[in-house]
Amino acid sequence: MSELTVELAGVRFGYGAAPILDGVDLTLGAGEFSVLAGANGSGKSTLLKLLVGLLRPNAGTVRVLGGSPTDPDIRRHVGYAPQGLRMATSLPVSVTEVVAAGLAPSKGMLRRLDRKDWTRVTEAIEAVGLGDLSAECLFELSGGQQQRAILARALVGHPRLLLLDEPTTGIDQRLRPALVRELRHRADDGATVIAVSHDPDEFHEVCERILVLVDGRLQRITHEEFHHQFHEHGAPG
Amino acid sequence: MSRLFIDFAIQAYLAGAAVGIAAPLIGCFLVQRRLSLIGDATGHLAFAGVAIGVAVGVAPIWGALLTALVGAVALEWLRAKGRLAGDVSLALIFYLGLALGLVVLSAHGGLTASSTGVLFGSIFTITWLDVWTIALLCALVVGAVALFYKELVAVALDEETARASGLPVDSLNVLLVVLTALLVAAGMRVVGLLLVAALLVIPVAAGARLAHSFRSAMLWAIAAGLTSTLAGLVVALLQGTIAPGGTIVLAAATVFAVAAVVGRRAARRHPRSSAA
Ligand SMILES: Nc1ncnc2c1ncn2[C@@H]1O[C@H](COP(=O)(O)OP(=O)(O)O)[C@@H](O)[C@H]1O
Ligand SMILES: [Mg+2]
Numbered sequence: 001m002s003e004l005t006v007e008l009a010g011v012r013f014g015y016g017a018a019p020i021l022d023g024v025d026l027t028l029g030a031g032e033f034s035v036l037a038g039a040n041g042s043g044k045s046t047l048l049k050l051l052v053g054l055l056r057p058n059a060g061t062v063r064v065l066g067g068s069p070t071d072p073d074i075r076r077h078v079g080y081a082p083q084g085l086r087m088a089t090s091l092p093v094s095v096t097e098v099v100a101a102g103l104a105p106s107k108g109m110l111r112r113l114d115r116k117d118w119t120r121v122t123e124a125i126e127a128v129g130l131g132d133l134s135a136e137c138l139f140e141l142s143g144g145q146q147q148r149a150i151l152a153r154a155l156v157g158h159p160r161l162l163l164l165d166e167p168t169t170g171i172d173q174r175l176r177p178a179l180v181r182e183l184r185h186r187a188d189d190g191a192t193v194i195a196v197s198h199d200p201d202e203f204h205e206v207c208e209r210i211l212v213l214v215d216g217r218l219q220r221i222t223h224e225e226f227h228h229q230f231h232e233h234g235a236p237g
Numbered sequence: 238m239s240r241l242f243i244d245f246a247i248q249a250y251l252a253g254a255a256v257g258i259a260a261p262l263i264g265c266f267l268v269q270r271r272l273s274l275i276g277d278a279t280g281h282l283a284f285a286g287v288a289i290g291v292a293v294g295v296a297p298i299w300g301a302l303l304t305a306l307v308g309a310v311a312l313e314w315l316r317a318k319g320r321l322a323g324d325v326s327l328a329l330i331f332y333l334g335l336a337l338g339l340v341v342l343s344a345h346g347g348l349t350a351s352s353t354g355v356l357f358g359s360i361f362t363i364t365w366l367d368v369w370t371i372a373l374l375c376a377l378v379v380g381a382v383a384l385f386y387k388e389l390v391a392v393a394l395d396e397e398t399a400r401a402s403g404l405p406v407d408s409l410n411v412l413l414v415v416l417t418a419l420l421v422a423a424g425m426r427v428v429g430l431l432l433v434a435a436l437l438v439i440p441v442a443a444g445a446r447l448a449h450s451f452r453s454a455m456l457w458a459i460a461a462g463l464t465s466t467l468a469g470l471v472v473a474l475l476q477g478t479i480a481p482g483g484t485i486v487l488a489a490a491t492v493f494a495v496a497a498v499v500g501r502r503a504a505r506r507h508p509r510s511s512a513a
Contacts, residue, residue, distance in 0.1 A: 054401055075401060091441070092451065101390060104404060113387065
């Protein structure tokens with residue numbers, strides 16, 4: 001469990017002149033489960049995009065799974081669930097098709113998904129509680145159901161690093177504990193999990209630590225410290 | 238009726254069917270990614286290619302194919318760099334292609350009835366060599382889509398996440414425009430360079446109304462494309478003087494109208510739940 005899966009050192013980033021991240025350091029190992037918190041606009045989504053190589057830092061280094069986040073061989077082992085639906089809605093797309101798309105990179109070019117792959121797709125859909133809706137068109141589902149389909153796409157390939165941007169936002173309160181447990185199972189199996197959340201409490205029982213972005217820097221704190229610092233004045237964001 | 242089965246009619250059915258199947262197939266990916274104007278722009282650029290081909294003594298289809306390929310890859314390169322944002326830059330390319338073709342063709346005395354055929358189709362005068370060339374181009378399109386189906390779908394669904402997960406998104410985008418160029422060249426004789434993009438878009442719009450998944454939308458779109466080309470050809474053959482390029486696209490529009498009505502009926506009969 002000593003293998004480092006996330007290594008950020010002195011990471012600075014800004015979309016324009018103003019820095020969003022201003023010296024972020026972080027190391028995480030296999031099997032660690034972290035919640036990433038911070039006010040709206042503090043840079044949580046930006047940090048995840050740096051970790052998946054969709055953005056490059058202005059300064060500092062980003063390494064995941066021992067390599068560059070833009071290396072295709074590394075990327076195949078990273079599961080990323082963006083915040084909300086980022087899809088063109090011109091043509092219908094079924095839940096099954098969205099989730100199966102998560103297997104395309106690890107399967108490799110010119111190879112069709114086989115029966116084992118489709119079993120994995122079914123399992124991932126059931127893990128997020130969409131079993132009854134697998135044949136439905138994604139765009140006709142509610143926001144929470146869409147978010148769960150996007151989560152299943154990130155989970156289906158059993159990646160070693162899971163980067164989830166607000167995986168529980170918009171999802172029915174009653175369904176959240178099962179999702180949180182599923183993520184804990186993935187960590188127990190050795191995956192590093194980072195889940196962005198406005199409400200770290202929902203991960204209280206499963207995650208080791210909270211990472212909070214404040215003024216472009218990352219603080220590692222416990223649940224107790226989080227309450228102490230933020231809850232008296234209401235949750236950040 | 239017998240004119241429906243004479244030689245040139247059979248050739249037209251074969252070429253029309255090939256394009257009617259391949260165009261919606263590639264069109265699904267273009268429409269989903271809002272790239273259908275790239276098909277249009279490629280068609281317009283290909284007109285300049287035909288003209289240059291005529292000027293240097295090359296058959297129209299090869300001039301069209303070469304410029305379509307170069308033009309499509311260049312357009313994709315500009316798009317990837319964010320230089321193709323907005324409709325003005327695409328409109329510029331449309332008119333540039335047409336004007337350049339017009340100048341070169343007229344300078345070489347080639348502005349005859351045959352240029353109308355290039356722009357609006359000339360399927361009733363094709364040779365067997367044309368039929369096989371068109372079939373080959375369409376087979377390449379169908380084969381490539383079959384080979385890279387899961388990657389193309391993943392990119393069409395969500396380009397950013399596909400990139401983050403390690404798919405070679407840029408190469409797949411180039412593949413898509415190259416296939417579009419092949420299709421444009423294949424469709425030139427059938428419906429013409431100005432109307433070929435209609436077959437990339439209209440059957441797909443029809444398929445989208447009838448399906449709940451990408452795959453079924455694609456199959457419906459192919460059925461719509463095939464029906465439209467064959468129906469359009471039959472109408473043109475029976476009537477005798479009207480241009481098949483026009484009847485094919487009008488048939489596609491009719492199929493779309495039917496699909497829109499049927500799709501809305503089906504949606505009303507099975508209202509979808511939208512619980513959280
Ligand atoms: N593509 C972008 N271009 C310019 N500014 C952006 C972009 N994306 C986000 N920002 C800005 O960067 C800051 C951090 O955004 P983000 O990482 O999305 O925050 P969070 O996810 O914590 O709410 C915000 O002020 C936001 O407005
Ligand atoms: Mg965010």
